[in-house]
Amino acid sequence: MDHNAGKPVDPHVTEAMLPYMNTSYGNPSSLYTFSQASRNAFEEARAKVAELINAEKKDSIIFTSGATESNNLAIKGLANRYKDRGTRILTSAVEHMSVVNPCKYLTTKGFETIFLPVDQYGFLSLESLEKELTDKTILVTIIYANGEVGTIEPIKEISQIVHGKNAYLHVDATAANGQVPIDVRNEGIDLLTLSSNDMYGPKGVGALYIKEGTRLEPLLHGGGQERGLRSGTENVSGIVGFGKAAEIAQKEMRSESERLIKLRDRLIKGLLEPIPHAYLNGHPTKRLPNNVSVRYSFIEGESMLLSLDLMGVAASSGSACTAKTLEPSHVLLATGLKHEEAHGSLMFSLGKQNTEEEADYVVSLMPGIVKRLRAMSPLTPKELNM
Amino acid sequence: MYTEKVMDHFKNPRNMGEIPDADGVGTVGNPVCGDMMTIYIKVKGNRIEDIKFKTFGCGAAVATSSMVTEIAKGKTLEEAMKITRASVADSLGGLPPVKMHCSNLAADALHAAIEDYSKRQKEVKK
Numbered sequence: 344m345d346h347n348a349g350k351p352v353d354p355h356v357t358e359a360m361l362p363y364m365n366t367s368y369g370n371p372s373s374l375y376t377f378s379q380a381s382r383n384a385f386e387e388a389r390a391k392v393a394e395l396i397n398a399e400k401k402d403s404i405i406f407t408s409g410a411t412e413s414n415n416l417a418i419k420g421l422a423n424r425y426k427d428r429g430t431r432i433l434t435s436a437v438e439h440m441s442v443v444n445p446c447k448y449l450t451t452k453g454f455e456t457i458f459l460p461v462d463q464y465g466f467l468s469l470e471s472l473e474k475e476l477t478d479k480t481i482l483v484t485i486i487y488a489n490g491e492v493g494t495i496e497p498i499k500e501i502s503q504i505v506h507g508k509n510a511y512l513h514v515d516a517t518a519a520n521g522q523v524p525i526d527v528r529n530e531g532i533d534l535l536t537l538s539s540n541d542m543y544g545p546k547g548v549g550a551l552y553i554k555e556g557t558r559l560e561p562l563l564h565g566g567g568q569e570r571g572l573r574s575g576t577e578n579v580s581g582i583v584g585f586g587k588a589a590e591i592a593q594k595e596m597r598s599e600s601e602r603l604i605k606l607r608d609r610l611i612k613g614l615l616e617p618i619p620h621a622y623l624n625g626h627p628t629k630r631l632p633n634n635v636s637v638r639y640s641f642i643e644g645e646s647m648l649l650s651l652d653l654m655g656v657a658a659s660s661g662s663a664c665t666a667k668t669l670e671p672s673h674v675l676l677a678t679g680l681k682h683e684e685a686h687g688s689l690m691f692s693l694g695k696q697n698t699e700e701e702a703d704y705v706v707s708l709m710p711g712i713v714k715r716l717r718a719m720s721p722l723t724p725k726e727l728n729m
Numbered sequence: 730m731y732t733e734k735v736m737d738h739f740k741n742p743r744n745m746g747e748i749p750d751a752d753g754v755g756t757v758g759n760p761v762c763g764d765m766m767t768i769y770i771k772v773k774g775n776r777i778e779d780i781k782f783k784t785f786g787c788g789a790a791v792a793t794s795s796m797v798t799e800i801a802k803g804k805t806l807e808e809a810m811k812i813t814r815a816s817v818a819d820s821l822g823g824l825p826p827v828k829m830h831c832s833n834l835a836a837d838a839l840h841a842a843i844e845d846y847s848k849r850q851k852e853v854k855k
Contacts, residue, residue: 643763645787649731649739671763683760719745719791721767721783722760 344705345657346633346694347490347518352584353543359587360545363580371577372568381579388586392550395589396516396535397526399555405569406582409549410517410538411441412562414484416551416572417513417534418445420559421482422454425511429479430454433510435467435496436677437489442515443673446484464626465494465678472504480510487525487535490518491674491690492625493634502531511557517541517549521592522600522632533557539581543695544588548581603632603693606702610635610691613706618713620724624675624688635691641723642716643686650712656705659690683722732822735792742791744798746781753849755841757834764790768798768838772846777801777809782838789828790835793817797835806843812836 367380390401398404407413422432434446436458446456457475460468467485476483483505488495498514505512513534516525521542527535534557539548553559553572565574607630614637615621624636639647644660651658670676671685680688691705731739748769758765764786771779780802782794797817801809814833818824824833 641785643786643790646739646791649736649788653736653740681761682763686760686763719742719783720785721756721765722785 344635344691344693344697344701345659346697347541347690347692348657348659349546350540350543350694351696352540352545353588353591355591356544356584356587360580360584363583368579371579372566384583384586385577385579388582388589391586391589391593392537393552395520395525395593396537396552397528398552399528402570403552403554405551405553405572406577406585407549407551407573408547408578410439410515410536410541411549413536413538413549413551414439414441414513414515415445416559416562417536418442418482418484419449419562420572421511421513421534421557422449423560424558425481426454429477429481431477431480432456433459433472433475433480433483435459435461435485437461437465437467437492437494437674438484438486439490439515439517442484442486461494461677463679464629465489465492465674466626466629467496467501469497469500469504472501476504476508476510478508480508482511482513484513484515486518487514487516488519488523488631488634489625489674490631490634490692491672492636492678493630494625495519495523495629495631498530498532506531518634519631521588521596522603524596527552527554534559539585539588542588542592544585545581548578548585550585599695600632606693606697606699607632607635609699610693610702610705611637613702614689614709617710621713624678624680624690633693635693636688637690638680638684638688639713640684640687641720642713644688646716647689647712650716651705651708654708656708659692660688730825731788731792734820734822735788735824738792738795738821739788742782742795744781744795744802745783747783748779748781751781751842753842753844753846755838755843755845757838757841758786758790760785763787764834766790766794766834766838768794768835768842770801770839770842770846772806775805775807777804777806780839780842782835787828789824789833792821793824793833793835794838796820797839801839806846809843810840812839 371382371385393401511533515536517538520537533554535552537550540546561572563574620640675685751769752772753770756767766784769781780798784794814836
């Protein structure tokens with residue numbers, strides 16, 4: 344139940360990809376007939392990805408090596424292109440590291456980055472967005488929905504504010520794409536990051552939607568593929584797989600989301616109700632269909648993960664100990680949680696394969712795990728002033 | 730990620746609990762960092778007769794706490810003071826590098842408990 348970390352590739356996707364590794368291996372940039380098949384399939388994939396987000400045309404989509412590259416291309420590419428107009432960039436306190444770090448990097452190159460606060464649910468403070476959005480602001484980059492707390496941001500409202508000051512809006516939809524309907528035209532998005540694996544496509548492929556008229560400096564210079572924005576021979580099989588995954592996501596989104604929401608809410612209820620001092624992270628309803636994020640006082644996330652792992656359940660935690668850094672999740676801290684509360688957080692990201700029986704199994708394990716770890720813990724309500 | 734030995738101590742922690750009438754108590758770390766442990770000792774004739782721990786933290790924090798109690802039980806206070814973070818980690822077959830500093834506090838908690846005991850002894854003599 345840790346699908347944010349990795350999803351299996353849909354078998355229909357694998358099937359669609361195989362010919363472009365075995366038989367139709369032509370380079371789409373080549374002129375001869377042999378390459379026609381890969382060129383066609385490649386452009387068809389572009390059309391399918393464009394359709395998923397209601398882009399105005401297929402050429403608004405640029406394929407990349409994944410969401411990290413798309414985020415880097417959008418942020419650094421736009422900043423470098425428009426630096427004469429302004430050097431101020433706004434983002435939120437609940438972004439993925441592939442947005443946080445390019446923004447921080449730009450501060451070493453003469454740009455100024457402001458991390459806007461969020462409320463207890465993880466919603467961006469529109470008030471501070473309005474306050475910080477100056478004429479010098481060229482870019483606002485906001486996550487569509489956060490994978491750790493699941494909160495879906497009010498992108499349309501954000502867009503109206505951003506465009507009121509003639510800044511560009513980049514949205515990182517990595518955790519959301521394929522789960523909730525995204526409409527770049529209706530929501531007013533200038534740049535949108537998409538990831539293939541997050542919709543059951545292969546890893547190592549992503550896309551960036553670029554609204555017509557939005558200009559970027561490329562990160563990679565070379566043969567000029569992807570309208571000069573992303574040089575390098577195209578990953579045809581991967582892109583074809585991404586296209587297939589987008590097609591399936593579009594077809595199944597409504598029914599699968601309904602199923603996931605039921606499963607999500609069943610799991611949340613079961614994880615919280617029988618256990619005292621147990622709380623939900625994020626918003627109860629405005630959250631990704633697959634996101635379950637809870638916290639238990641007095642115990643630590645990794646020891647919960649290990650206990651679940653021993654029972655065959657994969658999850659993730661908000662604690663430092665699972666990561667390379669020692670700080671707990673910056674996203675959880677941004678929602679106002681104390682360090683010890685962030686350390687005690689547990690996240691499940693559900694996927695197509697997860698069933699009600701599995702959710703019930705996790706629910707049946709949790710009280711025992713929490714009880715055992717609490718018995719071991721020196722912390723009590725008194726120490727934490729509860 | 731963890732050795733079998735670490736997982737064994739995580740699953741079946743030795744000497745977990747409290748000693749209500751302990752002769753020395755040592756607490757190190759804090760919940761903000763994600764690791765906190767308390768060690769209780771009962772001393773008889775300069776030896777650690779009984780020892781228990783309580784830990785808030787990751788798998789490594791639990792396993793090092795459990796291991797340090799196992800090593801220290803029955804040792805003289807001088808011997809117990811010689812137990813180091815490194816020797817606890819070695820006894821567990823090693824720890825992931827990131828855990829060596831943040832979660833390997835058990836030896837420090839033991840030393841704090843012994844120091845607490847010594848302090849109490851001095852106060853009694855006064």
